[in-house]
Amino acid sequence: MNEPDKQPRPPREADEERAARLQAQMLDAPMISEAAFRTKSRRAFIVGGSAALAGVFGWRWIWTQRTVDNIPFLLREGHRLNEQLWRGLYDADRLAPTFAVSRSRMPRANGRLGLQSELDLNAWSLRVEGPDGALLDTLGLADIQALPPVEMTTELKCIEGWSEIVHWTGARFSDFAAKYLDRLPASLGYVGLATPDREYYVGMDMASMLHAQTLLCYAMQGAPLTMIHGAPLRLVTPLKYGVKNLKRIGVIRFSAERPADYWAERGYDWYIGH
Amino acid sequence: MHWVNFPLLTIMIWSGLMIYWANDVYRIGWGSWTLFAFFPNGFYEALDLNQHLARGMAYHYFFGWLFTINGLLYVGYTVISGEWRQLVPDRHALKDAWRVVLHDLHIRKSAPPKGRYNAAQRISYTGIVVMGAGSVLTGLAIFKPTQLAWLVTLLGGYAFARTIHFVLTLLFVAFFVVHIAQVVRAGWSNFRSMVMGYERLKPDEAAALADHEPPEAS
DSSP states (O other): OOOTTOOOOOOOHHHHHHHHHHHHHHHHSOEEOHHHHHHHHHHHHHHHHHHHHHHHHHHHHHHHSOEETTEEHHHHHHHHHHHHHHHHHOOTTOOOOOOOGGGOOOOOOOOOTTOOSOOOTTTOOEEEEOTTSOEEEEEOHHHHHTSOEEEEEEEEEOTTSOEEEEEEEEEEHHHHHHHHHHHSOTTOOEEEEEOTTSSSEEEEEHHHHTSTTOEEEEEETTEEOOGGGTTTOEEEOTTBOGGGSOSSOOEEEEESSOOOOTTGGGTSOSOOBO | OHHHHHHHHHHHHHHHHHHHHTTOOOEEEETTEEEEESOOHHHHHHHTOTTOHHHHHHHHHHHHHHHHHHHHHHHHHHHHHSTHHHHSOOTTHHHHHHHHHHHHTTSSSSOOOOSSSOHHHHHHHHHHHHHHHHHHHHHHHHHSTTTTHHHHHHTTOHHHHHHHHHHHHHHHHHHHHHHHHHHHHHOHHHHHHHHHSOEEOOHHHHHHHTTSOOOOOO
């Protein structure tokens, strides 16, 4: 098509309307005279400067507080408030995503705490303790393997920031714990776990322990656990960072008080729930 | 809220870097070839960011809430006050923003029509709020990936959500650099307006406005 006499397009009504609307915005801006501007800006700078100064002192105040387990008191309170909030929102029916086994692989081995002592796998046994440390039971690996086996492929997330998909085999902690919980007071809210040499230990809340995806694992990637990954038995739960997934379990204690936790003592959040 | 955001975002980036340090895997490169790895060791050492994972998390999870609340207050304020109309880009914004860029670079003589903020400002000031929301959402996803599993899935998985979270942080820093440069360019009285929320009338404008109602000081 030829358009020999193409004229420059006249401005559309819409464009003019828009220009007028934008102009009106300019006029709407809270404008004041030069003199008032000066007074008000001086006042605003004094207020702003004082607020900034207060902020600096507030910041320094955080740093000068007493520390609780290696972090300033206020931040420890922050962890506690976060814990309360997320415990309140916790729903046992929410499951961590699971993946196809083909996507899983052997994760990197991270953390040798509690694994450095000699261990004779044939002589290994699991101590089950009540709240006062009283021995409830001594179990072998066969006792755990006699519980209904569960396989799951979940993402192992390290507190450092990396994550890997791993295929696990084990028994649900809830299946393991059922017979002890029947005998113990119902108010027990915690479980503590430790390596046989008690060099590494973690504390867990009962709700997370009884979650369907919290396992006592004896195999990963379809093979028995290797020593570096916590043979013969380790905890696996996608409800916590890797640091809580204690390897080489030696002791499981049902507890009324919050059990000690190796990394929480060194500044981490005790709960670190997912 | 704008001014509260500055220290909060600074704290979030500072503590976020302490966390990132523990697994600093992001880089620009292809295969085994790396152009730039985030970040060189000297960077962490200069800012004392290394070996502070626990401290970083403690600050991040505490101030993250303040950052979120402040962001909600800001968005709430712009909606209730109606100021969002001055901030949200309209349908001509993209074209106009390009003209603003050309004008700022002295390639184009005339600036496109603008309201209180020009089209480029509208896009970036709205974009930064969307980015803030993105940071909060990706942050929550990697903070509680099991309880908020649906969010993680929506964001393309845990590892990808972490990547978005990181890239957004880089964009915040980029925004900050340009923002500061523009404020410096706009001059001292613009900065005074930023602080107190009023604009100054030049004498001739004052005369022109005399026909209008005297503006209320709010």
